[in-house]
Every structure is written in structure tokens, then in C-alpha cells.
Amino acid sequence: MLQRRLRPKRGFEDRIAYLLILPYYFIFVYFMLIPIGEVVVNSFTNFNLFGQRDYIGLANYAALLQDEIFHKSIRNTFAYVIFTLFPSMALGLSIALLLNLKGYRTKLARTAVFLPYIVSMVSVSMIWMLMFDPTIGLFNKVLQWFGAPPKAWLMDPKLALPSIIVMGVWKSVGYSMIIYLAALQGVPGDYYEASQIDGANRWHQFWHITFPLLAPATFFLAVTGLITSFNVFDQVNIMTGGGPVNSTTVIVHQIYQRGFWEFKMGYASAQSVVLLAGVLLITALNWKFGGYGRQADR
Amino acid sequence: MKKGIAFAGLFALMFALLIGCSSNGGGSLSNVEELNKEPDQASDEQIVLRFWLRGNPEAPIVKSLVADMKAYEEVNPNVKFEYEVIAVQDVETKWNAAFAGGTAPDIFDAGIVHIAARANLNQFIPLDDYINAWAEKDDIHDIVYEQGKFNGKVYGLGFGPGTYVFAYRKDFFEEAGLDPESPPQNWEQLKVYSDLLTIREGDTVVRSGFDVARSDLIIAEIFAWQNGGKLVDLEQGKPTLDDPAVIEAIEFLVDELIPNSIPFPSMQNFEQFPFMNGKAAMTYINQDTILNIINENPDWAENIGVVSNVPGKVPATFSGMRAFAISSTSKYKDEAWKFIEFAMSKERMSVRMKDYTVPPVRKSLQDEYIDLNPQFNRAFAEAVAIGYGRPPVTWSPLYTKYAQMGYEEAAFGAKTAEQAMKDAMTNLLREIGQ
Numbered sequence: 154m155l156q157r158r159l160r161p162k163r164g165f166e167d168r169i170a171y172l173l174i175l176p177y178y179f180i181f182v183y184f185m186l187i188p189i190g191e192v193v194v195n196s197f198t199n200f201n202l203f204g205q206r207d208y209i210g211l212a213n214y215a216a217l218l219q220d221e222i223f224h225k226s227i228r229n230t231f232a233y234v235i236f237t238l239f240p241s242m243a244l245g246l247s248i249a250l251l252l253n254l255k256g257y258r259t260k261l262a263r264t265a266v267f268l269p270y271i272v273s274m275v276s277v278s279m280i281w282m283l284m285f286d287p288t289i290g291l292f293n294k295v296l297q298w299f300g301a302p303p304k305a306w307l308m309d310p311k312l313a314l315p316s317i318i319v320m321g322v323w324k325s326v327g328y329s330m331i332i333y334l335a336a337l338q339g340v341p342g343d344y345y346e347a348s349q350i351d352g353a354n355r356w357h358q359f360w361h362i363t364f365p366l367l368a369p370a371t372f373f374l375a376v377t378g379l380i381t382s383f384n385v386f387d388q389v390n391i392m393t394g395g396g397p398v399n400s401t402t403v404i405v406h407q408i409y410q411r412g413f414w415e416f417k418m419g420y421a422s423a424q425s426v427v428l429l430a431g432v433l434l435i436t437a438l439n440w441k442f443g444g445y446g447r448q449a450d451r
Numbered sequence: 452m453k454k455g456i457a458f459a460g461l462f463a464l465m466f467a468l469l470i471g472c473s474s475n476g477g478g479s480l481s482n483v484e485e486l487n488k489e490p491d492q493a494s495d496e497q498i499v500l501r502f503w504l505r506g507n508p509e510a511p512i513v514k515s516l517v518a519d520m521k522a523y524e525e526v527n528p529n530v531k532f533e534y535e536v537i538a539v540q541d542v543e544t545k546w547n548a549a550f551a552g553g554t555a556p557d558i559f560d561a562g563i564v565h566i567a568a569r570a571n572l573n574q575f576i577p578l579d580d581y582i583n584a585w586a587e588k589d590d591i592h593d594i595v596y597e598q599g600k601f602n603g604k605v606y607g608l609g610f611g612p613g614t615y616v617f618a619y620r621k622d623f624f625e626e627a628g629l630d631p632e633s634p635p636q637n638w639e640q641l642k643v644y645s646d647l648l649t650i651r652e653g654d655t656v657v658r659s660g661f662d663v664a665r666s667d668l669i670i671a672e673i674f675a676w677q678n679g680g681k682l683v684d685l686e687q688g689k690p691t692l693d694d695p696a697v698i699e700a701i702e703f704l705v706d707e708l709i710p711n712s713i714p715f716p717s718m719q720n721f722e723q724f725p726f727m728n729g730k731a732a733m734t735y736i737n738q739d740t741i742l743n744i745i746n747e748n749p750d751w752a753e754n755i756g757v758v759s760n761v762p763g764k765v766p767a768t769f770s771g772m773r774a775f776a777i778s779s780t781s782k783y784k785d786e787a788w789k790f791i792e793f794a795m796s797k798e799r800m801s802v803r804m805k806d807y808t809v810p811p812v813r814k815s816l817q818d819e820y821i822d823l824n825p826q827f828n829r830a831f832a833e834a835v836a837i838g839y840g841r842p843p844v845t846w847s848p849l850y851t852k853y854a855q856m857g858y859e860e861a862a863f864g865a866k867t868a869e870q871a872m873k874d875a876m877t878n879l880l881r882e883i884g885q
Contacts, residue, residue, distance in 0.1 A: 287713055288730050416848070
């Protein structure tokens with residue numbers, strides 16, 4: 154009798170488990186799946202936020218094919234993703250390798266590198282916007298110290314997006330560093346000792362031991378970084394408003410402009426569906442071809 | 452016992468989520484009596500009027516509205532205001548989100564450019580019945596009523612002209628050997644003065660002869676109107692962005708004035724406005740901004756000269772109008788109009804004029820306004836008389852988007868002025884279905 158009481162029935166345990174995870178799924182369905190479904194439905198309408206919502210078929214998607222500004226935003230978004238994500242991962246790894254030591258100076262350095270990541274993007278954007286100012290900005294003053302001519306930075310269509318990318322890399326390198334630092338702690342020291350006996354130098358050790366064993370962390374950063382970078386918006390909206398001449402507009406910025414500025418929520422929904430499909434596709438490709446990263450973790 | 456606690460906690464969490472997710476369309480949940488009570492009849496009860504203002508919280512006109520609210524509260528203890536000041540670039544999106552979410556305020560500080568679009572969406576109510584019953588309606592300039600109309604009804608009652616005047620630095624004029632009391636009289640002189648007043652270090656302009664914001668449509672509109680051009684044919688209700696006079700005006704800006712200017716995006720962004728930082732000799736500038744500069748730098752007052760405009764073929768400048776509008780979703784429309792009447796009274800308008808230098812829209816206060824500060828106020832008053840505002844059309848956000856895009860493409864050399872404005876016209880026509 155006592156043993157029966159101490160061993161509850163399996164079905165009861167399962168029911169408790171499902172009930173305990175029910176709140177999360179309730180939130181997931183109510184705040185994510187249903188809104189996504191509504192966006193997909195709205196993409197086939199002329200929804201304008203204020204009552205008008207007539208079915209118009211694929212008209213929004215057809216208009217997207219001719220929308221040159223939207224095409225530009227896609228190109229800008231890809232450029233931002235590629236030139237922000239991979240440099241920040243490479244720099245984060247380099248800094249992690251340098252700071253993979255003990256001591257309070259190392260801790261201070263790690264804190265200094267990580268600090269930008271936790272500061273609000275809005276605050277960072279406002280400060281960098283002033284630093285990029287052509288007349289009173291810090292960067293042009295530095296250029297003048299070296300005798301170089303000042304740049305228009307955010308007012309130059311050729312320099313505006315690279316300026317935002319530089320800020321993006323500066324802000325995100327700390328996160329990559331922290332992830333890589335954690336992963337480096339898991340690399341057994343025996344491998345390095347054995348490789349030293351075999352005559353391996355530091356580069357050989359990095360390329361044949363460290364880097365392969367960091368594959369799971371690299372995979373994680375790539376997947377999460379891709380998703381985050383595709384959703385870039387705050388810094389573009391604050392620093393340039395998508396200009397000059399649409400040189401910095403990105404997909405989310407276009408969605409925002411079309412939906413909340415021009416009352417074209419149906420069209421903005423179609424743009425959102427395109428963004429969602431793109432991110433899902435890239436994530437799926439990442440999972441398929443990033444399998445080495447997941448296998449190394451097992 | 453433990454299972455019971457677990458179940459109770461789980462159901463409490465689910466219940467809390469359901470309550471938190473529910474919406475009552477704006478305002479707070481209260482007891483049944485409150486929900487059933489007619490708000491306008493509850494004159495003894497505390498009424499909270501929500502008022503959304505626009506622009507810079509430090510702008511004199513915004514401060515004057517805050518003062519109006521406080522003064523109204525003092526004489527109407529049962530009324531309290533909750534106000535918010537929204538940055539100009541966020542206005543459309545914030546309003547759209549508010550109306551979509553049912554959280555729109557009672558009163559809006561609207562621009563004339565907003566009236567047609569919002570009235571067309573039934574978001575503002577017509578004020579004609581209130582105005583017709585208003586004893587002081589005849590003291591308001593007719594143009595004020597006209598500017599706030601849509602389809603023959605007044606949806607916005609103007610209270611604060613927002614004019615742009617031509618300002619220049621007299622000390623820079625003296626340095627360049629120019630008469631500090633003699634600003635340029637036409638575009639040809641503007642170009643000559645701009646050349647003389649520009650300072651370069653190598654190829655880089657370090658002090659603009661004349662400020663030209665690269666991404667601010669207002670400067671393009673001012674020059675287009677001064678050249679006799681129209682960006683919108685209001686009678687036909689059609690855009691005319693490719694009007695030859697408009698293209699010619701933008702070509703003048705791009706070819707003659709932009710090479711002498713420090714690049715900056717917009718005159719709304721004070722931190723980056725070269726004239727505000729002493730890095731430009733001449734500019735068009737909002738009256739509020741000029742007064743802000745002088746307040747923060749009193750020693751500049753003697754060095755700043757102001758005239759209404761430097762005319763091209765015709766005198767013209769940008770003159771918007773801030774207007775009071777009442778939300779169609781407001782539960783306190785009568786109370787909102789009572790505040791508007793109070794703020795538009797001669798007494799409050801006089802306070803606004805003297806303490807906050809806001810030009811009055813009352814005929815009876817015009818001479819007194821000019822006498823207060825002849826150095827600046829004559830220019831402001833003249834600017835109101837020759838000023839044009841943004842076109843009051845239902846597609847005003849799209850007009851702003853494409854007209855600005857066309858000007859930007861020309862200003863940054865991405866396209867010729869003619870190509871840029873023709874493309875802008877084509878795109879705008881496609882978007883508005885014409």
C-alpha cells in the first residue's frame with residue numbers, strides 16, 4: 154500500500170506536466186501564432202487599421218514585385234546582416250581568445266567589451282548620431298586631427314549604411330565574446346598538451362582543436378544573430394529615418410512606414426510575410442548545413 | 452494538499468492572463484455605475500481630458516498650451532488634463548496606433564496637413580455647431596477657418612501659426628563686407644551673398660552661406676512657391692510635383708545653394724541644424740526656433756536679422772497652422788470644446804502672445820503683436836500673410852513621402868531634379884490610384 158502511494162500513476166504525471174506547460178503554450182498561441190495568422194490573412198486585404206478590410210487577392214504581393222524601395226530595403230537588410238553578423242562573430246572570437254585568462258584586469262576588459270550590448274539601442278543610436286554629425290561630431294574631429302577631410306557620414310548615401318553597420322558591430326561584439334568565452338571553458342586542456350607534444354604551434358591548435366570544438370557556439374550565434382539582424386529597425390529609424398535617398402531603409406523600416414505612416418496595413422502585412430518566409434528559409438538552411446555544429450555538441 | 456496548491460496556482464495564473472489580455476477600448480475598468488454614466492452629464496465629477504501636443508516640449512507654443520491647461524484647471528477644478536508632447540516625426544504613427552487601439556486622446560494639436568486625412572477617416576468631429584454658437588467667432592481671421600476645413604466643414608480650429616522666416620547673422624554679414632541691415636532682396640542676390648558668406652577649409656564647407664536641409668521637404672516647398680510653382684493643384688485635387696516651376700526651383704537649390712552648405716537632414720532636428728550652432732550665415736527657420744535660439748543665447752539677439760522671405764518670382768514662405776481638433780472617440784466632446792473656447796479667448800491668446808511670443812489669429816490683436824517686438828514680429832506677421840501650408844488632402848502622408856523623396860534624390864545628386872520629380876509624380880499617382 155505504502156509503495157503504491159509513493160509511486161504515482163504515469164498518466165497522472167503526464168497530465169500534470171501538460172498542465173504546467175499550458176500557460177506557456179497559451180501565451181505562444183495567443184500572442185504569437187494567432188497574430189501571425191492574422192498578418193497572413195491581412196496580407197490578402199486592403200486593411201488600413203481603421204475598419205477597411207476587403208479581400209484583394211494577391212494584389213499586395215504583385216505590388217511588392219514592383220516596389221523598388223522594398224527591393225532596396227531587402228538589399229540593405231542583407232548587407233546589414235552579412236557585414237554585421239560575421240565581423241562581430243569574428244571579432245568576438247578574437248577578443249574571447251585574448252581574454253580567456255584569469256585575473257581582475259581580464260574581468261574589467263570583458264565588462265568593458267560586453268557593456269555596449271546591454272545599453273539600450275535607442276540611447277546608443279542617439280549618441281552615435283551625434284558622433285557622426287558632420288560639424289560637431291567626434292569622428293570628424295578625429296579625422297581633422299589626422300589632417301583628413303571631414304565626412305558627411307549619415308548624410309552621405311554611400312557612407313550612411315556602413316556607419317550604421319559599424320555601430321551595429323560595436324554593439325554586438327560583446328555578446329559574441331561572452332558566448333565564445335563560455336564555450337572556450339569547455340575545451341579540454343589535454344588536447345592542447347597532446348598537440349604540443351606532436352609539435353603543433355598556436356595556429357595549428359586554434360584551427361584543428363579550438364575552432365572545431367567551438368562549432369556549437371558558432372552555430373548558435375549564427376542562427377540567433379541572423380534572426381536578430383534581419384529585424385534591424387531602431388538604429389535605422391533614429392539615426393537616418395531610412396535615408397538619405399533610401400540608402401539605409403530596411404525591411405522592418407518599410408513595414409513600419411507602410412503600416413503606421415501610410416495606413417497601408419494590408420501591404421505592410423504582405424511585406425511581413427515575405428520577411429517571415431525569408432527568415433524561416435535562412436534558418437532552415439542554417440539547420441541543414443550547420444549540422445556539423447550540432448553534431449559536435451553531442 | 453500540494454496538488455491542490457499546484458492546481459490553485461495554475462488556475463490563478465490562467466485567470467490572471469485572461470484578465471490581462473482583455474481590452475476595454477481605452478480608459479480604465481471601473482464599476483458598473485461608472486460605465487453606465489453619461490460623461491458629459493457628470494459635471495460635478497472629476498473629468499480627465501487627454502490632450503496630445505506636437506513638437507518640441509521646449510517650444511514656446513507648446514509651453515503656452517501647457518500654461519493654458521493649468522489656467523483652465525484653476526477655474527475648472529473638476530477638470531484635469533493629461534497631456535503628451537509627441538515628436539513631429541512620430542505623430543502619424545502614434546496617432547494611427549492610438550486610433551487603431553482605441554486610446555486616442557480627447558483633443559489633438561493637429562497640423563493643417565492632418566485635417567483632411569483624419570476627417571476623411573471620421574477620426575475628428577466637425578466643429579461648425581460649436582463655432583456657430585461661439586460669441587467671439589468673428590474676431591478670428593477667415594483664413595484660419597478655411598485652413599481647417601474639409602468638404603466644407605471645419606474640423607480643425609487654428610490657434611498657432613507655424614511660419615518660417617528668413618534669418619541671417621548680421622555679424623557674419625559685417626565680416627564679409629555686406630550691409631548687416633540689408634538682407635538679399637531676390638534669388639540672384641541670395642546666390643551672391645551665399646558665395647560671399649561661405650567659408651571653406653580646402654574643399655569642405657565649414658560655414659554655410661545658406662542652410663539647405665537635404666531631407667526636409669519644407670525648404671523645397673518654400674523655393675517652389677517662390678518660383679510660382681505648385682506641388683498640388685488643390686482645385687483638381689491632383690499632385691503636380693513635375694510642375695516646371697517646381698523643377699526649376701529645385702535646380703536652383705541643388706546647383707547654386709547646396710554646394711555652399713554643410714549637409715544636414717532636417718530643420719526639425721535642432722542639434723544638427725548648422726544655423727543653431729553658429730555654422731551658417733543665412734537660413735529659413737521656424738519662428739519658435741529663432742526665439743529659442745535667442746532665449747538660449749541672448750547675446751545673439753543683436754546679431755540676428757529676420758525678414759519674412761527672400762522672394763523669387765513671388766513672395767512666399769511656409770506657414771503652417773496648429774489647430775485644435777476633437778477626437779470622434781472622445782467621451783467629453785463638450786468639455787473639450789469648452790477648453791478650446793478658453794484657449795482661443797482674447798485673454799489667453801494675449802497671454803500666449805506676450806509671454807510665449809505666439810502670433811495671434813485674432814484680428815483685434817495684430818497691431819499689439821507687432822508693437823511687442825517690431826524686430827521680429829513684423830516679419831512673423833508678414834510671413835503668415837504670404838505663407839502656404841502643406842496641402843490639405845486625404846493622401847497627405849503619401850504626398851509628403853514622394854515629394855520629399857524626389858527632392859532628396861535631386862539634393863544628393865542621385866537623379867537630376869527633373870527626373871527625380873517626374874519619378875516622384877509617377878509613383879505618387881500610382882499610389883493614390885490616379
